[in-house]
Amino acid sequence: MLNAVDDNNFAAEVLQSDQPVLVDFWADWCAPCKAMDPILEKAAEDLSGRVKLVKLNGADNPSTMTQYGVRNMPTYLLFQKGEVVDMKVGATLSHVGLVKWLEEYAA
Template structure:
């Protein structure tokens, strides 16, 4: 299983907003148990969908300005960006099948 790429305030614009394919951002923190629980699911999705989707993680405690900009109030928060725009977000961990369905629905409406 691959390690998720980390982004921060120095590369968020380039990696997420400037990406040529959709990017799912996992806003997380070290102290958050559900954040740790969802990592294996996100790693599987990153591997299975690597040709169509990037999955990255952003530590909210270490990058408060980005978390504030996108009004992240609870963790984990997942946000899907496409062509530099936020197109979908959800708070809380979910089972893989449900998360994939929600992602696919969001991507279909964004095209």
């Protein structure tokens, strides 16, 4: 399972990370979010040490959701050196597509 981040540790785990970080904004009620879980897990294994993948439950962390203007789930924000460098919305990525996208930013 991917590590969870929240409003309290977001800065330390995401913004201050020395490697690119993909944040999966999800919710318990979001079926497409759950459908993406195995794809994200496999990508995390494939990119271990090069890209960090984490999950943020939007329902429990409204401050971070608001700060980054996340309105739909799943939303994937890719951070590098504390800044959003790319994003995808929706459960549209295959495993191959996700890895290919993230490899563009891999450390």
